[in-house]
Amino acid sequence: MSQSLGVVTPELIHFEKPLQLERGQTLPRYDLMVETYGSLNTNNSNAVLVCHALSGDHHAAGYHESESKKPGWWNHYIGPGKCIDTDRFFVVSLNNLGGCSGSTGPLSINPETGKAYGPAFPEVTVLDWVHAQARLADHLGIHKFAAIVGGSLGGMQALQWSITYPDRLDSAAIIAAAPRLTAQNIAFNEVARQAIMRDPNFFDGNYADHDVIPASGVGLARMVGHITYLSDISMGEKFGRNLPREDRDANGVNFAVEQYLRYQGKQFSGRFDANTYILMTRALDYFDPTLNESIDLSQVLSETRCKFLVLSFTTDWRFSPARSEEIVDALIQAGKPVSYARLESAHGHDAFLIPDETYEGLFKAFMSRVYADLEGAS
């Protein structure tokens, strides 16, 4: 019987050793905001790393306050008796570097200037996140993860782990991801960035100096993003051509879908930092283990040593099943163990976050094999 983790408490972990970043700069020191669920076993072998997507954070499961209504972003899949079973696994979830939920990022104080980094925060990449996560693992006494899992940009981190630290994970679950972005993917990210940068309250990223936030631009960026997370079908089912709840208002809302998008944009702009949004979309754009096809993906994956689960969703057009299948084909070509399913869903890219019986069944079966392998090894 699956149940909730209840109230969970994040922890800020400080790292004093400088981190050399892929694109040239160095972070002299940094903090990571981390949540863990479950207990590490005696031989430290049952750890699972959960990697978050573009606008996610360390709060993957449970609740921050007992009266809170909103659980962590993957609460359906993490907890006692759930896919990532916290009775079996020690789950580690963190806010990535450059984030705005407690880890060192544009909102943090730059020790060299005594002011918030803002737009001066160095560019970070998926590889940098993986290195920072490896240091977090060292800190927690975890040499090897039983599994590293993530959806979307989170799946790319799991993929990068399998390449960069092949000896430090037994399994990788890569859900609703892609081996790299297409020109269309980059184009949507660029529109989102431009929406933010063209907001007069952006001030080249120095909005904090002016005591404002570029809420309008961030809201618009989220509206664009949101369309790409949903499917044409799910938007049709949810809104169709329905009118808004109230009659057309002074703001000229004509259809329910417009009202919904504006609301989503507004909510997001109140909680997410603009510089972080720009930085995270850049990290997505840069991600490309093939180095612009200078190396074949199967070649890149030839040194991996973990088992893979790859999942895609039929109506996901941000990272379509064909993109997941590029990863699967390359793994097969490289002779690596991979399970793959193209799951029926109406929910588009967001499907990776949404409860679904078949998805749950496959994910649970994979994680049970991960656990069985652990038990066999101990």
Place this chain on the structure above:
Amino acid sequence: MSQSLGVVTPELIHFEKPLQLERGQTLPRYDLMVETYGSLNTNNSNAVLVCHALSGDHHAAGYHESESKKPGWWNHYIGPGKCIDTDRFFVVSLNNLGGCSGSTGPLSINPETGKAYGPAFPEVTVLDWVHAQARLADHLGIHKFAAIVGGSLGGMQALQWSITYPDRLDSAAIIAAAPRLTAQNIAFNEVARQAIMRDPNFFDGNYADHDVIPASGVGLARMVGHITYLSDISMGEKFGRNLPREDRDANGVNFAVEQYLRYQGKQFSGRFDANTYILMTRALDYFDPTLNESIDLSQVLSETRCKFLVLSFTTDWRFSPARSEEIVDALIQAGKPVSYARLESAHGHDAFLIPDETYEGLFKAFMSRVYADLEGAS
């Protein structure tokens, strides 16, 4: 042998009779900017009406100046010996009401105030355009069009004609269109509108009073639109993950596709009026001959009396082949004559504007039958 129309000259035609608009308001008088190509035959039966899409205008073919490099938007398909053969047909092309290329629209002087309409320009719909086009036909002495043709929003006008004035056209060519927009289509239009409305130079549409234009917002709106006009494939072929021509510049351009989109946005914002863009996207959103499915599309089409050509393009995801097939299925169900082709193309929605041999062959064959019917009737 097909050739160019050479230099063509638009004409402004004035209409003094008030036009009652679908959404309630009335235009007391108005002008339409019109181009015609070829000659009307003695029994006025060889006229073809060309309807433009969202950002199109009356300049469909030929050149405005002999030294001009940029011909009309459908120059490849209109001219002597071309699909819409100006040796055979008298072609009529106009800027629709609400436009910004010479026809009465937000930039025109409101006779009641002596000031430009700006945001006070009444909301217009596809049906209003069709009524205005019918009056233009009356003015030109055309009772019945041999064909009415258009792509995208232009195709919706052709469809509306077949419903509203079934006796005034022999044929309709509906290319890359849809019977109405989906929630996702509306959502993209709403993002574009919001990009404009959130520009601080928009001033609720009264930017002319402040001697500015919301160029940033219009440029951003165009960037969003542009992504939906191209396909993932065509963007991939054109840009892939290539770097921009120059090294990354001060504006933080990292990929060629970003540079391209910004350029497209900037060009567009210099030539297109913001209020018109909002108005045209609203007309797209409103278009729905089924009145939110209160009438079956086949029922709506049961009174049509023309022959139909419907064309779609495989990679068009703005109005996918499935959307064209809704029209085709409804026509078949209503027992109407329809030819349909789902054309292979990598060019997405823009394919309807682009030279392609198969497209050209089908379009030409259809227009030749239109001409043969004319000859047979005379």
